[in-house]
Amino acid sequence: MSIENLSAVEIGRQIAAGKVSSVEVVKHFLNRIETFDNSVGAYVHVDGDRAIDRATSVDRDIKAGKVRAPLAGVPVAIKDVLCTSGVPTTCGSRMLENFVPPYTATCVSKLENASLVVLGKTNMDEFAMGGSTETSCHGLTRNPWDPERTAGGSSGGAAACLAAGMAPLSIGTDTGGSVRQPAAMCGVLGLKPTYGRVSRYGLVAFASSLDQVGALGHSVEDLAAVMEILAGHDPKDTTSLKTDVPAYRGLLEQDLKGVKVGLLRDQIDHSSLDPEIAAAVDRTRQQLEALGATISEVELPYTKYAVPTYYLVAPSEASGNLSRYDGVHYGYRADTSHSSDQTAPLDAMISASRSEGFGPEVKRRIMLGTFALSSGYYDAYYKKALKVRRLIAGDYQRAFEEADVLLGPMTPSPAFRLGEKVNDPVKMYLEDAFSVGANLAGLPGLSVPAGLTESGLPIGVQLQAPVLQEQRLLNVARSLEQAEFFKPALAPKYC
Numbered sequence: 429m430s431i432e433n434l435s436a437v438e439i440g441r442q443i444a445a446g447k448v449s450s451v452e453v454v455k456h457f458l459n460r461i462e463t464f465d466n467s468v469g470a471y472v473h474v475d476g477d478r479a480i481d482r483a484t485s486v487d488r489d490i491k492a493g494k495v496r497a498p499l500a501g502v503p504v505a506i507k508d509v510l511c512t513s514g515v516p517t518t519c520g521s522r523m524l525e526n527f528v529p530p531y532t533a534t535c536v537s538k539l540e541n542a543s544l545v546v547l548g549k550t551n552m553d554e555f556a557m558g559g560s561t562e563t564s565c566h567g568l569t570r571n572p573w574d575p576e577r578t579a580g581g582s583s584g585g586a587a588a589c590l591a592a593g594m595a596p597l598s599i600g601t602d603t604g605g606s607v608r609q610p611a612a613m614c615g616v617l618g619l620k621p622t623y624g625r626v627s628r629y630g631l632v633a634f635a636s637s638l639d640q641v642g643a644l645g646h647s648v649e650d651l652a653a654v655m656e657i658l659a660g661h662d663p664k665d666t667t668s669l670k671t672d673v674p675a676y677r678g679l680l681e682q683d684l685k686g687v688k689v690g691l692l693r694d695q696i697d698h699s700s701l702d703p704e705i706a707a708a709v710d711r712t713r714q715q716l717e718a719l720g721a722t723i724s725e726v727e728l729p730y731t732k733y734a735v736p737t738y739y740l741v742a743p744s745e746a747s748g749n750l751s752r753y754d755g756v757h758y759g760y761r762a763d764t765s766h767s768s769d770q771t772a773p774l775d776a777m778i779s780a781s782r783s784e785g786f787g788p789e790v791k792r793r794i795m796l797g798t799f800a801l802s803s804g805y806y807d808a809y810y811k812k813a814l815k816v817r818r819l820i821a822g823d824y825q826r827a828f829e830e831a832d833v834l835l836g837p838m839t840p841s842p843a844f845r846l847g848e849k850v851n852d853p854v855k856m857y858l859e860d861a862f863s864v865g866a867n868l869a870g871l872p873g874l875s876v877p878a879g880l881t882e883s884g885l886p887i888g889v890q891l892q893a894p895v896l897q898e899q900r901l902l903n904v905a906r907s908l909e910q911a912e913f914f915k916p917a918l919a920p921k922y923c
């Protein structure tokens with residue numbers, strides 16, 4: 429079997445057994461990137477020499493018996509919102525097009541300490557604001573399953589590089605669905621951990637009370653292995669949780685007897701849900717039932733307000749977080765020295781830098797957020813949204829009194845056409861109907877492949893669990909995987 433068809437853990441096993449070297453694996457993926465990425469656009473930066481150097485030293489350490497980590501020598505792709513020392517980190521924005529961070533995000537350092545090899549940085553919607561990877565200053569990412577369609581977003585590059593076999597594993601971020609939605613649209617697994625489970629240090633902030641780092645991969649074992657590396661407290665991120673990290677991989681089990689699955693009836697009956705996705709949720713339910721799970725129906729009545737709530741909370745936090753990009757502290761600086769109006773040169777420079785540095789979606793969010801926080805509107809919008817956020821969390825709490833995990837759709841539709849929604853923000857925002865709840869409530873969510881549409885596009889279904897119960901998600905997904913309900917799959921053209 430060719431390397432791109434192996435899971436990350438299997439590649440790690442073969443490297444450890446001396447069947448293949450990390451350098452060979454890294455070169456294999458670099459070749460595939462060279463061959464295919466022109467037509468996909470998953471990567472914005474690939475540093476082959478750096479990756480090969482790193483793989484060489486990992487190979488040396490393995491030979492000397494110095495490392496035994498399960499993923500040692502395995503390549504990984506990193507979303508371009510995570511800081512990498514000495515390597516450009518642009519967030520898909522002209523504002524940061526020349527930014528080379530002097531430090532590395534904790535999650536990336538942890539991967540490097542576990543001897544994984546960073547292949548490159550993946551494309552994303554500008555500042556992670558979007559659901560289609562069409563707003564990046566580097567150009568769009570195409571879905572390997574159909575080049576006329578979106579790979580999802582904002583971590584579109586992270587999902588597309590897996591679907592085209594241009595990396596075995598990738599790291600994304602999820603503020604309102606950005607790991608899970610592209611995973612669903614590209615036919616891979618995507619896990620958003622509990623808020624605070626993975627350090628956000630070195631993650632360029634979008635909405636700090638929602639942002640979380642997550643992983644995308646082809647197998648449940650891969651996600652479990654990478655979560656063992658990523659999870660855990662980091663003194664550099666005060667919101668990271670001080671709780672032990674389970675041995676996710678060792679604790680994987682597939683017995684569903686006694687597991688209570690709550691079916692999200694209101695989401696399945698949602699008017700915007702594509703019937704083929706509803707059918708996939710139903711197939712998943714039947715499979716789980718056949719494997720011994722008990723199914724009941726649960727409701728999250730306030731979820732219908734999740735999209736408006738999210739689009740008040742996230743832009744409000746973004747408007748504050750993005751105020752640092754003024755052409756002085758950070759980022760793109762417009763040249764206003766020749767402007768005829770020199771009455772307030774600093775103001776003019778800041779304003780021109782922000783006007784030229786940010787794209788239209790980012791500006792829209794900053795304006796939305798600034799408006800929602802402004803005096804006179806704060807109570808009516810931002811504060812109200814926080815109250816509804818609380819009610820949404822309460823819904824989940826009640827649902828988890830009846831169920832161990834929740835099952836529902838991940839996205840309203842399979843991958844939509846490029847250009848279809850990007851100029852209609854409301855349409856684009858409504859794509860997040862099923863994903864933002866987990867972020868607002870701080871819960872873990874996992875997108876699991878659940879077959880293809882008749883026209884051959886991947887479908888994902890979503891599993892959600894209570895705070896810190898990632899293991900439950902992995903176990904349920906594992907049972908589906910073992911029953912061959914889904915199999916790791918590259919898009920047909922890339923097999």
Ligand code: GLN
Binds near residue numbers: 556559603607634742
């Ligand atoms: N699509 C959502 C948004 O545009 C989610 C983005 C994310 O999770 N980064 O905000």
